[in-house]
Amino acid sequence: MERPAAVLEEHKRRVRELARDYANRHPARDSLALAEGLGAKLAYADLGERDGAFDPEHGLILVNRKASPERQRFTLAHEVIHALLLEDDDLLSELHDAYAGEELEMAIETLCNVGAASLLVSEADLHGTVERHAQRASGVPDLARRAGVSLSTAMIALSEHAAVPLILALASPASKGGPLVVKFSVTSKVMRYPLATGTPVPDGHPVDLAYHTGLPIDTQSYVPFRSGQKMPAWVSAFPQKFQVVASFQTEGA
Structure with missing residues (x-):
């Protein structure tokens, strides 16, 4: 599964x-x-x-x-x-x-x-993060720092709070110098399609660009599903050392 x-x-x-x-x-x-x-x-x-x-x-x-x-x-x-x-x-x-x-x-x-x-994660920290960052990927490390939790824990809390179709993912190289792959992901309750662990991130995708430039990126792009399907989405990518936090909002972007 x-x-x-x-x-x-x-x-x-x-x-x-x-x-x-x-x-x-x-x-x-x-x-x-x-x-x-x-x-x-x-x-x-x-x-x-x-x-x-x-x-x-x-x-x-x-x-x-x-x-x-x-x-x-x-x-x-x-x-x-x-x-x-x-x-x-x-x-x-x-x-x-x-x-x-x-x-x-x-x-x-x-x-x-x-x-x-x-x-x-307290309700105050959660609501404060959403007010400051909305659905942008930068909210994940901010919440993790404020609540003293891991990035994945912050992602779970934010995904449970979101009322829009949303995927939050953490990507890092599969091997030293190798291409990025999804290492962890969660979806909001109204998002029907998950992003499977192990899904490769295509070269040139905003998540890949954020990793290689070290700069946050927010732009219209797509969800790179393993099947090859490209679902249009507003993509927010925020680099964190040797990994990238990504947010994919598929409606209301």
């Missing part, structure tokens, strides 16, 4: 409410406070390729000690949402009725990502 199972917007709304309620009850956002709000212990360990895990039996949240600080913080918030979901019998029952097997696992992971972004 190229993207997580489509999760009902009502489920997303309820997970965002769980996250906001938890944040209001436990306003301190440092790592220990996030875990202790559950009555859980926090431990860092070498988890190999796993980012983290929640052990409800022992009240323990494990986070990969080798991950970046931003990734560790998002993983902790993700596991907190996992715990809150386990405590919400009604929502958990609805998810089991709606999905099964791998689709259920992917739906829960998607919800936990949405909830984690809501937990870490």
